[in-house]
Amino acid sequence: MRTVAGFLPLLLCLVWTCAPVTTGDNITQGGNREKGAQLETQTDFSSEIWAELKQLRDMAVEQQVELRNSNRKIEELEQENKVLRVRMNASENKVEELKRENANLLDRVTKTENQNSVLETRMSSTESEVERLQSENADRPKVAFTVGLTDVGQIGPYNTELTLQFGKVFTNIGQAYSPSTGIFTAPVKGAYYFRFNAWDARYSNVLGIKLFHNNKMMTHCYDVNDNNGYIHVSNGFVLQLEKGDTIYMVLRSGSAIWDDTNNRTTFSGFLLFAQ
Incomplete structure:
Protein backbone atom coordinates (compact mmCIF):
# COMPACT_ATOMS: atom_id res chain seq x y z
CA MET A 1 0.00 0.00 0.00
CA ASN A 81 -3.11 -16.28 21.96
CA LYS A 82 -2.80 -14.53 25.32
CA VAL A 83 -5.92 -16.32 26.54
CA LEU A 84 -4.60 -19.62 25.18
CA ARG A 85 -1.23 -19.02 26.84
CA VAL A 86 -2.96 -18.36 30.15
CA ARG A 87 -5.07 -21.49 29.74
CA MET A 88 -2.01 -23.46 28.64
CA ASN A 89 -0.08 -22.32 31.72
CA ALA A 90 -3.03 -23.25 33.93
CA SER A 91 -3.27 -26.65 32.21
CA GLU A 92 0.47 -27.23 32.58
CA ASN A 93 0.26 -26.33 36.28
CA LYS A 94 -2.69 -28.70 36.67
CA VAL A 95 -0.75 -31.44 34.87
CA GLU A 96 2.22 -30.92 37.21
CA GLU A 97 -0.10 -31.03 40.21
CA LEU A 98 -1.70 -34.23 38.93
CA LYS A 99 1.74 -35.72 38.34
CA ARG A 100 2.69 -34.94 41.93
CA GLU A 101 -0.57 -36.41 43.20
CA ASN A 102 -0.05 -39.52 41.07
CA ALA A 103 3.49 -39.84 42.40
CA ASN A 104 2.19 -39.59 45.96
CA LEU A 105 -0.53 -42.12 45.22
CA LEU A 106 2.03 -44.43 43.65
CA ASP A 107 4.21 -44.14 46.76
CA ARG A 108 1.22 -44.89 48.99
CA VAL A 109 0.21 -47.84 46.81
CA THR A 110 3.78 -49.15 46.90
CA LYS A 111 3.93 -48.81 50.68
CA THR A 112 0.53 -50.46 51.02
CA GLU A 113 1.58 -53.31 48.75
CA ASN A 114 4.76 -53.76 50.78
CA GLN A 115 2.74 -53.76 54.00
CA ASN A 116 0.30 -56.23 52.48
CA SER A 117 3.21 -58.42 51.45
CA VAL A 118 4.56 -58.35 55.00
CA LEU A 119 1.10 -59.06 56.39
CA GLU A 120 0.60 -61.91 53.92
CA THR A 121 3.95 -63.37 54.98
CA ARG A 122 3.01 -63.07 58.64
CA MET A 123 -0.43 -64.48 57.91
CA SER A 124 1.08 -67.44 56.06
CA SER A 125 3.48 -68.02 58.95
CA THR A 126 0.63 -67.76 61.47
CA GLU A 127 -1.58 -70.10 59.46
CA SER A 128 1.29 -72.58 59.19
CA GLU A 129 1.82 -72.38 62.94
CA VAL A 130 -1.91 -72.84 63.57
CA GLU A 131 -1.95 -75.87 61.29
CA ARG A 132 1.08 -77.29 63.09
CA LEU A 133 -0.51 -76.74 66.49
CA GLN A 134 -3.79 -78.18 65.29
CA SER A 135 -1.93 -81.20 63.99
CA GLU A 136 -0.10 -81.55 67.31
CA ASN A 137 -3.32 -81.15 69.25
CA ALA A 138 -5.04 -83.67 67.03
CA ASP A 139 -2.27 -86.16 67.71
CA ARG A 140 -2.04 -85.29 71.42
CA PRO A 141 -4.20 -87.49 73.65
CA LYS A 142 -6.97 -85.79 75.60
CA VAL A 143 -7.41 -87.22 79.06
CA ALA A 144 -9.59 -85.84 81.88
CA PHE A 145 -12.08 -87.28 84.32
CA THR A 146 -14.20 -86.33 87.36
CA VAL A 147 -16.21 -88.93 89.24
CA GLY A 148 -18.35 -89.10 92.40
CA LEU A 149 -18.44 -92.01 94.84
CA THR A 150 -22.13 -92.93 95.37
CA ASP A 151 -25.65 -91.71 96.14
CA VAL A 152 -26.39 -94.33 98.84
CA GLY A 153 -24.74 -92.51 101.78
CA GLN A 154 -22.42 -94.49 104.06
CA ILE A 155 -19.76 -96.94 102.83
CA GLY A 156 -17.80 -98.92 105.50
CA PRO A 157 -16.28 -99.49 107.87
CA TYR A 158 -14.55 -102.71 106.75
CA ASN A 159 -11.92 -104.90 108.37
CA THR A 160 -9.72 -104.70 105.27
CA GLU A 161 -8.74 -101.93 102.85
CA LEU A 162 -11.14 -101.36 99.98
CA THR A 163 -10.43 -99.91 96.51
CA LEU A 164 -13.12 -97.28 96.08
CA GLN A 165 -15.21 -97.56 92.96
CA PHE A 166 -16.38 -94.05 92.09
CA GLY A 167 -19.49 -94.94 90.13
CA LYS A 168 -20.90 -91.50 89.29
CA VAL A 169 -19.09 -90.42 86.15
CA PHE A 170 -19.32 -86.71 85.38
CA THR A 171 -16.47 -86.52 82.87
CA ASN A 172 -14.33 -89.27 81.35
CA ILE A 173 -12.56 -87.84 78.29
CA GLY A 174 -10.33 -90.49 76.80
CA GLN A 175 -12.06 -93.25 78.82
CA ALA A 176 -8.92 -93.78 80.92
CA TYR A 177 -10.91 -94.18 84.15
CA SER A 178 -12.87 -97.41 84.73
CA PRO A 179 -15.97 -96.97 86.94
CA SER A 180 -16.25 -100.76 87.32
CA THR A 181 -12.82 -101.05 88.99
CA GLY A 182 -12.22 -97.51 90.26
CA ILE A 183 -8.79 -97.48 88.58
CA PHE A 184 -7.32 -94.86 86.25
CA THR A 185 -4.86 -96.24 83.68
CA ALA A 186 -2.48 -93.76 81.95
CA PRO A 187 -2.92 -94.00 78.16
CA VAL A 188 0.38 -92.19 77.45
CA LYS A 189 3.54 -91.20 79.25
CA GLY A 190 3.28 -87.74 80.72
CA ALA A 191 2.57 -85.48 83.66
CA TYR A 192 -0.86 -85.82 85.26
CA TYR A 193 -2.71 -83.93 87.98
CA PHE A 194 -5.00 -85.75 90.46
CA ARG A 195 -7.23 -84.44 93.23
CA PHE A 196 -9.66 -86.07 95.70
CA ASN A 197 -12.17 -85.02 98.37
CA ALA A 198 -13.67 -87.24 101.12
CA TRP A 199 -16.48 -86.38 103.57
CA ASP A 200 -18.28 -87.84 106.60
CA ALA A 201 -20.54 -86.63 109.45
CA ARG A 202 -20.86 -89.47 112.00
CA TYR A 203 -19.82 -89.27 115.64
CA SER A 204 -16.64 -91.16 116.67
CA ASN A 205 -16.01 -92.25 113.09
CA VAL A 206 -12.51 -92.31 111.59
CA LEU A 207 -12.29 -91.10 108.00
CA GLY A 208 -9.17 -92.40 106.26
CA ILE A 209 -8.42 -92.45 102.50
CA LYS A 210 -5.26 -93.25 100.51
CA LEU A 211 -4.00 -92.41 96.99
CA PHE A 212 -1.99 -95.13 95.23
CA HIS A 213 0.33 -94.94 92.20
CA ASN A 214 0.54 -98.53 91.00
CA ASN A 215 1.21 -100.33 94.31
CA LYS A 216 2.86 -97.34 95.97
CA MET A 217 0.89 -95.24 98.45
CA MET A 218 1.35 -91.53 97.68
CA THR A 219 -0.66 -90.10 100.60
CA HIS A 220 -2.80 -91.15 103.57
CA CYS A 221 -5.32 -88.52 104.65
CA TYR A 222 -7.55 -89.10 107.71
CA ASP A 223 -9.53 -87.36 110.43
CA VAL A 224 -11.65 -88.39 113.46
CA ASN A 225 -15.12 -87.03 114.12
CA ASP A 226 -14.97 -86.61 117.88
CA ASN A 227 -17.29 -83.62 118.16
CA ASN A 228 -20.26 -85.02 116.29
CA GLY A 229 -19.62 -82.61 113.40
CA TYR A 230 -18.64 -82.77 109.75
CA ILE A 231 -15.19 -83.99 108.79
CA HIS A 232 -13.48 -83.55 105.45
CA VAL A 233 -10.13 -84.41 103.90
CA SER A 234 -8.66 -83.50 100.48
CA ASN A 235 -5.37 -83.41 98.63
CA GLY A 236 -3.86 -83.09 95.15
CA PHE A 237 -0.76 -84.34 93.29
CA VAL A 238 1.10 -83.90 90.00
CA LEU A 239 2.52 -87.30 89.11
CA GLN A 240 4.86 -88.51 86.39
CA LEU A 241 3.28 -91.60 84.84
CA GLU A 242 4.41 -94.12 82.30
CA LYS A 243 1.96 -95.54 79.83
CA GLY A 244 -0.07 -98.23 81.63
CA ASP A 245 0.55 -96.89 85.16
CA THR A 246 -2.49 -96.98 87.47
CA ILE A 247 -3.93 -94.50 89.97
CA TYR A 248 -6.69 -95.40 92.45
CA MET A 249 -8.19 -94.50 95.86
CA VAL A 250 -8.32 -96.86 98.85
CA LEU A 251 -10.51 -96.68 101.98
CA ARG A 252 -8.38 -97.80 104.93
CA SER A 253 -9.61 -100.61 107.17
CA GLY A 254 -11.86 -99.58 110.04
CA SER A 255 -12.88 -96.38 108.27
CA ALA A 256 -16.15 -95.28 106.75
CA ILE A 257 -16.95 -92.61 104.15
CA TRP A 258 -20.11 -90.82 103.06
CA ASP A 259 -21.49 -89.55 99.76
CA ASP A 260 -24.92 -88.72 98.43
CA THR A 261 -26.56 -86.60 95.77
CA ASN A 262 -24.60 -83.59 97.06
CA ASN A 263 -21.40 -85.13 95.56
CA ARG A 264 -19.17 -84.41 98.57
CA THR A 265 -16.71 -87.28 97.87
CA THR A 266 -15.06 -86.97 94.44
CA PHE A 267 -11.97 -88.01 92.49
CA SER A 268 -10.54 -86.06 89.48
CA GLY A 269 -7.52 -86.14 87.19
CA PHE A 270 -6.27 -84.92 83.82
CA LEU A 271 -3.21 -85.00 81.57
CA LEU A 272 -1.07 -81.87 81.83
CA PHE A 273 1.20 -82.74 78.91
CA ALA A 274 2.44 -85.85 77.16
CA GLN A 275 6.14 -86.74 76.97
Whole structure:
Protein backbone atom coordinates (compact mmCIF):
# COMPACT_ATOMS: atom_id res chain seq x y z
CA MET A 1 0.00 0.00 0.00
CA ARG A 2 2.87 2.35 0.73
CA THR A 3 4.28 1.63 -2.75
CA VAL A 4 0.99 2.57 -4.43
CA ALA A 5 0.67 5.76 -2.38
CA GLY A 6 4.18 6.80 -3.32
CA PHE A 7 3.59 6.01 -6.97
CA LEU A 8 0.65 8.44 -7.33
CA PRO A 9 2.67 11.70 -7.10
CA LEU A 10 5.17 10.30 -9.56
CA LEU A 11 2.45 9.71 -12.15
CA LEU A 12 1.13 13.23 -11.67
CA CYS A 13 4.58 14.63 -12.35
CA LEU A 14 4.84 12.63 -15.57
CA VAL A 15 1.48 13.94 -16.78
CA TRP A 16 2.49 17.55 -16.38
CA THR A 17 5.92 16.89 -17.93
CA CYS A 18 4.41 15.52 -21.13
CA ALA A 19 2.35 18.71 -21.78
CA PRO A 20 3.74 20.70 -24.94
CA VAL A 21 5.36 24.18 -24.67
CA THR A 22 4.41 26.78 -27.44
CA THR A 23 5.12 30.51 -28.25
CA GLY A 24 3.13 33.24 -30.03
CA ASP A 25 5.54 33.43 -32.99
CA ASN A 26 4.89 29.89 -34.13
CA ILE A 27 1.14 30.12 -34.13
CA THR A 28 -0.15 29.39 -37.59
CA GLN A 29 -3.12 27.70 -39.04
CA GLY A 30 -1.22 24.48 -39.52
CA GLY A 31 0.16 24.95 -36.11
CA ASN A 32 -3.31 25.21 -34.76
CA ARG A 33 -4.25 21.91 -36.33
CA GLU A 34 -1.11 20.33 -35.00
CA LYS A 35 -1.84 21.85 -31.61
CA GLY A 36 -5.37 20.54 -31.73
CA ALA A 37 -4.09 17.07 -32.54
CA GLN A 38 -1.58 17.24 -29.76
CA LEU A 39 -4.30 18.43 -27.35
CA GLU A 40 -6.48 15.48 -28.33
CA THR A 41 -3.57 13.11 -27.84
CA GLN A 42 -2.72 14.75 -24.57
CA THR A 43 -6.34 14.61 -23.45
CA ASP A 44 -6.60 10.89 -24.28
CA PHE A 45 -3.35 10.21 -22.47
CA SER A 46 -4.49 12.21 -19.45
CA SER A 47 -7.79 10.34 -19.37
CA GLU A 48 -5.97 7.04 -19.39
CA ILE A 49 -3.60 8.25 -16.69
CA TRP A 50 -6.47 9.50 -14.52
CA ALA A 51 -8.33 6.26 -15.06
CA GLU A 52 -5.29 4.32 -13.96
CA LEU A 53 -4.79 6.70 -11.04
CA LYS A 54 -8.42 6.20 -10.00
CA GLN A 55 -7.95 2.48 -10.28
CA LEU A 56 -4.78 2.67 -8.20
CA ARG A 57 -6.57 4.89 -5.68
CA ASP A 58 -9.36 2.37 -5.41
CA MET A 59 -6.84 -0.38 -4.96
CA ALA A 60 -5.06 1.64 -2.30
CA VAL A 61 -8.33 2.27 -0.47
CA GLU A 62 -9.20 -1.40 -0.71
CA GLN A 63 -5.77 -2.37 0.57
CA GLN A 64 -6.14 0.10 3.43
CA VAL A 65 -9.45 -1.49 4.37
CA GLU A 66 -7.92 -4.95 4.13
CA LEU A 67 -4.94 -3.79 6.15
CA ARG A 68 -7.20 -2.43 8.90
CA ASN A 69 -9.15 -5.67 8.88
CA SER A 70 -5.91 -7.61 9.00
CA ASN A 71 -4.70 -5.48 11.91
CA ARG A 72 -7.93 -6.13 13.78
CA LYS A 73 -7.67 -9.82 13.02
CA ILE A 74 -4.06 -9.87 14.20
CA GLU A 75 -5.07 -8.09 17.42
CA GLU A 76 -7.89 -10.58 17.95
CA LEU A 77 -5.52 -13.48 17.31
CA GLU A 78 -2.94 -12.01 19.68
CA GLN A 79 -5.63 -11.64 22.34
CA GLU A 80 -6.73 -15.21 21.73
CA ASN A 81 -3.11 -16.28 21.96
CA LYS A 82 -2.80 -14.53 25.32
CA VAL A 83 -5.92 -16.32 26.54
CA LEU A 84 -4.60 -19.62 25.18
CA ARG A 85 -1.23 -19.02 26.84
CA VAL A 86 -2.96 -18.36 30.15
CA ARG A 87 -5.07 -21.49 29.74
CA MET A 88 -2.01 -23.46 28.64
CA ASN A 89 -0.08 -22.32 31.72
CA ALA A 90 -3.03 -23.25 33.93
CA SER A 91 -3.27 -26.65 32.21
CA GLU A 92 0.47 -27.23 32.58
CA ASN A 93 0.26 -26.33 36.28
CA LYS A 94 -2.69 -28.70 36.67
CA VAL A 95 -0.75 -31.44 34.87
CA GLU A 96 2.22 -30.92 37.21
CA GLU A 97 -0.10 -31.03 40.21
CA LEU A 98 -1.70 -34.23 38.93
CA LYS A 99 1.74 -35.72 38.34
CA ARG A 100 2.69 -34.94 41.93
CA GLU A 101 -0.57 -36.41 43.20
CA ASN A 102 -0.05 -39.52 41.07
CA ALA A 103 3.49 -39.84 42.40
CA ASN A 104 2.19 -39.59 45.96
CA LEU A 105 -0.53 -42.12 45.22
CA LEU A 106 2.03 -44.43 43.65
CA ASP A 107 4.21 -44.14 46.76
CA ARG A 108 1.22 -44.89 48.99
CA VAL A 109 0.21 -47.84 46.81
CA THR A 110 3.78 -49.15 46.90
CA LYS A 111 3.93 -48.81 50.68
CA THR A 112 0.53 -50.46 51.02
CA GLU A 113 1.58 -53.31 48.75
CA ASN A 114 4.76 -53.76 50.78
CA GLN A 115 2.74 -53.76 54.00
CA ASN A 116 0.30 -56.23 52.48
CA SER A 117 3.21 -58.42 51.45
CA VAL A 118 4.56 -58.35 55.00
CA LEU A 119 1.10 -59.06 56.39
CA GLU A 120 0.60 -61.91 53.92
CA THR A 121 3.95 -63.37 54.98
CA ARG A 122 3.01 -63.07 58.64
CA MET A 123 -0.43 -64.48 57.91
CA SER A 124 1.08 -67.44 56.06
CA SER A 125 3.48 -68.02 58.95
CA THR A 126 0.63 -67.76 61.47
CA GLU A 127 -1.58 -70.10 59.46
CA SER A 128 1.29 -72.58 59.19
CA GLU A 129 1.82 -72.38 62.94
CA VAL A 130 -1.91 -72.84 63.57
CA GLU A 131 -1.95 -75.87 61.29
CA ARG A 132 1.08 -77.29 63.09
CA LEU A 133 -0.51 -76.74 66.49
CA GLN A 134 -3.79 -78.18 65.29
CA SER A 135 -1.93 -81.20 63.99
CA GLU A 136 -0.10 -81.55 67.31
CA ASN A 137 -3.32 -81.15 69.25
CA ALA A 138 -5.04 -83.67 67.03
CA ASP A 139 -2.27 -86.16 67.71
CA ARG A 140 -2.04 -85.29 71.42
CA PRO A 141 -4.20 -87.49 73.65
CA LYS A 142 -6.97 -85.79 75.60
CA VAL A 143 -7.41 -87.22 79.06
CA ALA A 144 -9.59 -85.84 81.88
CA PHE A 145 -12.08 -87.28 84.32
CA THR A 146 -14.20 -86.33 87.36
CA VAL A 147 -16.21 -88.93 89.24
CA GLY A 148 -18.35 -89.10 92.40
CA LEU A 149 -18.44 -92.01 94.84
CA THR A 150 -22.13 -92.93 95.37
CA ASP A 151 -25.65 -91.71 96.14
CA VAL A 152 -26.39 -94.33 98.84
CA GLY A 153 -24.74 -92.51 101.78
CA GLN A 154 -22.42 -94.49 104.06
CA ILE A 155 -19.76 -96.94 102.83
CA GLY A 156 -17.80 -98.92 105.50
CA PRO A 157 -16.28 -99.49 107.87
CA TYR A 158 -14.55 -102.71 106.75
CA ASN A 159 -11.92 -104.90 108.37
CA THR A 160 -9.72 -104.70 105.27
CA GLU A 161 -8.74 -101.93 102.85
CA LEU A 162 -11.14 -101.36 99.98
CA THR A 163 -10.43 -99.91 96.51
CA LEU A 164 -13.12 -97.28 96.08
CA GLN A 165 -15.21 -97.56 92.96
CA PHE A 166 -16.38 -94.05 92.09
CA GLY A 167 -19.49 -94.94 90.13
CA LYS A 168 -20.90 -91.50 89.29
CA VAL A 169 -19.09 -90.42 86.15
CA PHE A 170 -19.32 -86.71 85.38
CA THR A 171 -16.47 -86.52 82.87
CA ASN A 172 -14.33 -89.27 81.35
CA ILE A 173 -12.56 -87.84 78.29
CA GLY A 174 -10.33 -90.49 76.80
CA GLN A 175 -12.06 -93.25 78.82
CA ALA A 176 -8.92 -93.78 80.92
CA TYR A 177 -10.91 -94.18 84.15
CA SER A 178 -12.87 -97.41 84.73
CA PRO A 179 -15.97 -96.97 86.94
CA SER A 180 -16.25 -100.76 87.32
CA THR A 181 -12.82 -101.05 88.99
CA GLY A 182 -12.22 -97.51 90.26
CA ILE A 183 -8.79 -97.48 88.58
CA PHE A 184 -7.32 -94.86 86.25
CA THR A 185 -4.86 -96.24 83.68
CA ALA A 186 -2.48 -93.76 81.95
CA PRO A 187 -2.92 -94.00 78.16
CA VAL A 188 0.38 -92.19 77.45
CA LYS A 189 3.54 -91.20 79.25
CA GLY A 190 3.28 -87.74 80.72
CA ALA A 191 2.57 -85.48 83.66
CA TYR A 192 -0.86 -85.82 85.26
CA TYR A 193 -2.71 -83.93 87.98
CA PHE A 194 -5.00 -85.75 90.46
CA ARG A 195 -7.23 -84.44 93.23
CA PHE A 196 -9.66 -86.07 95.70
CA ASN A 197 -12.17 -85.02 98.37
CA ALA A 198 -13.67 -87.24 101.12
CA TRP A 199 -16.48 -86.38 103.57
CA ASP A 200 -18.28 -87.84 106.60
CA ALA A 201 -20.54 -86.63 109.45
CA ARG A 202 -20.86 -89.47 112.00
CA TYR A 203 -19.82 -89.27 115.64
CA SER A 204 -16.64 -91.16 116.67
CA ASN A 205 -16.01 -92.25 113.09
CA VAL A 206 -12.51 -92.31 111.59
CA LEU A 207 -12.29 -91.10 108.00
CA GLY A 208 -9.17 -92.40 106.26
CA ILE A 209 -8.42 -92.45 102.50
CA LYS A 210 -5.26 -93.25 100.51
CA LEU A 211 -4.00 -92.41 96.99
CA PHE A 212 -1.99 -95.13 95.23
CA HIS A 213 0.33 -94.94 92.20
CA ASN A 214 0.54 -98.53 91.00
CA ASN A 215 1.21 -100.33 94.31
CA LYS A 216 2.86 -97.34 95.97
CA MET A 217 0.89 -95.24 98.45
CA MET A 218 1.35 -91.53 97.68
CA THR A 219 -0.66 -90.10 100.60
CA HIS A 220 -2.80 -91.15 103.57
CA CYS A 221 -5.32 -88.52 104.65
CA TYR A 222 -7.55 -89.10 107.71
CA ASP A 223 -9.53 -87.36 110.43
CA VAL A 224 -11.65 -88.39 113.46
CA ASN A 225 -15.12 -87.03 114.12
CA ASP A 226 -14.97 -86.61 117.88
CA ASN A 227 -17.29 -83.62 118.16
CA ASN A 228 -20.26 -85.02 116.29
CA GLY A 229 -19.62 -82.61 113.40
CA TYR A 230 -18.64 -82.77 109.75
CA ILE A 231 -15.19 -83.99 108.79
CA HIS A 232 -13.48 -83.55 105.45
CA VAL A 233 -10.13 -84.41 103.90
CA SER A 234 -8.66 -83.50 100.48
CA ASN A 235 -5.37 -83.41 98.63
CA GLY A 236 -3.86 -83.09 95.15
CA PHE A 237 -0.76 -84.34 93.29
CA VAL A 238 1.10 -83.90 90.00
CA LEU A 239 2.52 -87.30 89.11
CA GLN A 240 4.86 -88.51 86.39
CA LEU A 241 3.28 -91.60 84.84
CA GLU A 242 4.41 -94.12 82.30
CA LYS A 243 1.96 -95.54 79.83
CA GLY A 244 -0.07 -98.23 81.63
CA ASP A 245 0.55 -96.89 85.16
CA THR A 246 -2.49 -96.98 87.47
CA ILE A 247 -3.93 -94.50 89.97
CA TYR A 248 -6.69 -95.40 92.45
CA MET A 249 -8.19 -94.50 95.86
CA VAL A 250 -8.32 -96.86 98.85
CA LEU A 251 -10.51 -96.68 101.98
CA ARG A 252 -8.38 -97.80 104.93
CA SER A 253 -9.61 -100.61 107.17
CA GLY A 254 -11.86 -99.58 110.04
CA SER A 255 -12.88 -96.38 108.27
CA ALA A 256 -16.15 -95.28 106.75
CA ILE A 257 -16.95 -92.61 104.15
CA TRP A 258 -20.11 -90.82 103.06
CA ASP A 259 -21.49 -89.55 99.76
CA ASP A 260 -24.92 -88.72 98.43
CA THR A 261 -26.56 -86.60 95.77
CA ASN A 262 -24.60 -83.59 97.06
CA ASN A 263 -21.40 -85.13 95.56
CA ARG A 264 -19.17 -84.41 98.57
CA THR A 265 -16.71 -87.28 97.87
CA THR A 266 -15.06 -86.97 94.44
CA PHE A 267 -11.97 -88.01 92.49
CA SER A 268 -10.54 -86.06 89.48
CA GLY A 269 -7.52 -86.14 87.19
CA PHE A 270 -6.27 -84.92 83.82
CA LEU A 271 -3.21 -85.00 81.57
CA LEU A 272 -1.07 -81.87 81.83
CA PHE A 273 1.20 -82.74 78.91
CA ALA A 274 2.44 -85.85 77.16
CA GLN A 275 6.14 -86.74 76.97
